[in-house]
Amino acid sequence: MLKVSSLFSQILAEIPRTDFEKLVAKHGTERHAKGFRSWTQFVAMLFCHLAKADSLREICHGLSCCNGKLVHLGVLKSPNKSTLSYANEHRSSELFRDLFWSLLGRFRATGKLGIHGKRRFRFKNKLLSFDSTTISLCLSLFPWASFRRAKGGVKVHVLLDHGDYMPSFVHITEARQHDSKVARILSLPQGSIVAIDRGYVDFDMLRRWTERKVFFVTRMKKNLSYVIAKRHDVPKNRNILRDETIRLSGTATWQKYPCPLRRIVLWDKQKQEEIVLLTNHLDFGATTISSIYKERWQIEIFFKTLKQNLKVKTFIGSSENALCIQIWTALIALLVIKWLHFLSKAGWSFSNMAVMLRLNLFTYRDLRGWL
Numbered sequence: 001m002l003k004v005s006s007l008f009s010q011i012l013a014e015i016p017r018t019d020f021e022k023l024v025a026k027h028g029t030e031r032h033a034k035g036f037r038s039w040t041q042f043v044a045m046l047f048c049h050l051a052k053a054d055s056l057r058e059i060c061h062g063l064s065c066c067n068g069k070l071v072h073l074g075v076l077k078s079p080n081k082s083t084l085s086y087a088n089e090h091r092s093s094e095l096f097r098d099l100f101w102s103l104l105g106r107f108r109a110t111g112k113l114g115i116h117g118k119r120r121f122r123f124k125n126k127l128l129s130f131d132s133t134t135i136s137l138c139l140s141l142f143p144w145a146s147f148r149r150a151k152g153g154v155k156v157h158v159l160l161d162h163g164d165y166m167p168s169f170v171h172i173t174e175a176r177q178h179d180s181k182v183a184r185i186l187s188l189p190q191g192s193i194v195a196i197d198r199g200y201v202d203f204d205m206l207r208r209w210t211e212r213k214v215f216f217v218t219r220m221k222k223n224l225s226y227v228i229a230k231r232h233d234v235p236k237n238r239n240i241l242r243d244e245t246i247r248l249s250g251t252a253t254w255q256k257y258p259c260p261l262r263r264i265v266l267w268d269k270q271k272q273e274e275i276v277l278l279t280n281h282l283d284f285g286a287t288t289i290s291s292i293y294k295e296r297w298q299i300e301i302f303f304k305t306l307k308q309n310l311k312v313k314t315f316i317g318s319s320e321n322a323l324c325i326q327i328w329t330a331l332i333a334l335l336v337i338k339w340l341h342f343l344s345k346a347g348w349s350f351s352n353m354a355v356m357l358r359l360n361l362f363t364y365r366d367l368r369g370w371l
Contacts, residue, residue, distance in 0.1 A: 007360055008050070009072040010367040011336055012043065015103065017074065023098050029091040038095060040075050041087045045096075045325065049310045049333035051358055056081040056316050066362055088317045093324035097170075100332050104166060107339050113164040123284070125215070126192040127162040127292065129299040130183060130200065133307070134175050135327075141318045147175040156327060157182045159194075160299045166338065167302075170331065172324055180205065188214045193281065195296035201278075203248070203256035210259055210280050217292045220263065220278040225250040229260060235287055241265040241274065243286040266290050306334055309354040344371040 004010070017039070024030055024038045044059050053059045063070060064078035079087075107113050121127065137145050137152035145152040153175030161168045171182050180202045188194060190213045198219035209216055225248065232243040242265040248254045264277045264286045279289055306312060310330040315323055341353045348356065360370070 004364055004366050005072040006069065006362045006364055007357070007367055007370060008047070008362060011340075012046075012073055014336075014339075015099075016106075019102055020099065023095050023102070026098070027092045027095045029095050036079065036083050036087060038087075038091065040079055041084065041091065042096070042099075042329070043073050043075050044079055044084055045088075045329040046333055046336075047361075048316065048326070049330050050336075050354075051361055052311060054311075054314060056085055059316070060084065069362065085317060085322075088322035088325050089319045090321070091325075093321050093328055096325055096328035096332065100170075100328055100335065103332060103335055107335065108164065108166075113166060113338065113342060121288070121291070121295075123288075124191075126189055127195070127295065128168065128188070128192055129160045129162065129195045129296045130158070130169075130186065131160075131197060131296075131299045131303075132157040132179050132182070133303040135307075135312060137315075137323075142323070144320055145174055145323075154323065154327075155179075156303075158299065158302065159186060160302055162295060162298060165298055165302060166335065167331070172327060188212070190214065193217065193292060195293055197296075203253050206280070207257045207259065210257075215279065215281040217277060217279045217281070217289055217296075219293075220276040224248070225253065226261075226263070228263075232286070235285065238287055239267045239269065240286045240290065241267055245282065262286075262289065264289055305350060306330065309337070309351055310334060340371060343368070346371070 020039060020042070029038045044063065047053065047063060048059050051062055053062055060078055060081050063075070070076070070078065132155045134153050134155050137154065139146060139150060139152040142152045145154055147153040155173050155175050155177060157171040157173065157179065158167045159169035160166070169186060173182060179199050183196070183200050183202070184205055188209065193215040194217070196216060196218045198221055201218055201221055206216060226246040227249045228244050228246055230245040232245070234240040234243050242263070244263045245260050246263045247260055248257055259280065260282065262279045262282055264279070266275050266277065268275050277289060277293055281289065310333055312327055312330045315326055317323065317326070337350065337354050337357065340357065341348070341350050344353060363370070
C-alpha cells in the first residue's frame with residue numbers, strides 16, 4: 001500500500017501555505033471571491049508550466065482527470081475555464097511576484113540552490129549580470145503592448161546573481177521601454193561587479209555606480225572618444241591584445257564621467273574579431289576582466305532555459321495582468337525545477353529534469369527517492 005502522495009503534491013508541500021495565505025490577505029486577492037481560492041489558481045498555473053499545458057482547456061481538463069486525488073494538492077475540484085480566466089484577469093499578479101521572492105529567499109537560506117563544482121572566480125565581490133529578453137506578442141490580441149507597427153511585445157529585465165544563477169531583480173515592461181531606463185532603478189550592493197551589454201552604457205548612471213563603489217564590465221561603443229593615459233603589459237599566451245587606462249575626451253561624455261577607465265582589447269577566435277571591453281575596475285588583471293564579461297553568457301542561458309522549458313511564448317490570457325501572472329508563475333516553476341535539479345543525484349540536465357517531472361507529475365513515489 002502506497003504511503004506517499006503524488007510528486008506534484010510533495011512539491012507543493014514545500015511551499016508554506018501559511019506564508020501563501022498571508023500574501024493572499026496582504027493583496028486582498030480573495031476579496032469578493034465566491035469559492036474560487038487563490039491557492040487553486042496557483043496550482044492551476046503551476047500545472048500549466050510543469051505539464052506544459054497550452055490552453056485553459058488543457059489545464060482544467062488535465063486537473064479534472066485527477067479528480068479524487070486533487071485533495072492532496074489542497075484543491076477540492078478542478079477549476080472551470082471561465083473561472084480561471086477571470087481570476088487571471090482580475091486578481092493582482094503582485095501575489096505571485098511576492099510569492100516568487102519569498103520562495104527564492106527560503107530556498108537560498110537552506111543552501112539548496114548552490115552551484116555544483118568549483119567556482120571560477122576567487123574574488124569576494126558579488127558577481128551580477130543585467131540584461132533583458134523580449135517576448136513577442138500578437139498585436140491584435142495584446143493591443144496594450146504595441147511595440148512596432150504590426151508587432152507587440154513585453155520585456156523581462158533580470159539582474160542575475162552568479163552565486164546560484166537565479167534573479168536578484170525582475171521587472172516586466174512593455175517592449176518599447178529602453179533597457180537603460182530600467183537599469184537606473186537598480187539598487188546594487190557596494191563592491192559588486194555587474195556585467196552589462198553596451199546598450200546599457202549611460203555615463204551618468206555609470207558615474208553614480210562608481211561613486212557608490214559598484215564595478216561594471218561592458219562593451220565599448222565604437223564611436224567613443226578617449227585619450228590613453230597609460231598602457232599596461234598584457235599577459236603572454238592569452239587572447240589579450242591591449243590593456244590601457246583611458247579618460248573620456250568627448251565634451252558630453254567627459255562631463256558625465258570624469259573618472260579613469262580600463263580599456264581592454266581581446267581577440268575572439270570563434271568570431272575572428274576584436275572585442276573591446278570597458279570597466280571601472282582598475283586592479284583586476286585583464287584576463288579576469290575578460291572572464292567576467294564572458295560569464296555574462298549565463299544570463300542568456302537563463303533566458304533560453306525559461307523560454308524553452310516553460311510556457312512564456314504562448315499565453316492563456318490576453319490582459320496585462322494575466323500575462324504578468326503567467327510570467328511570475330513561470331519563474332516560480334523554474335525555481336522549483338532548479339531546486340529539484342540540485343537535489344537530484346541522477347545527473348540529469350535541467351531540460352531532462354523538466355521533461356521527467358512532466359511525465360511523472362502524478363506518479364505516486366517518494367520525492368527524495370525519485371530524485
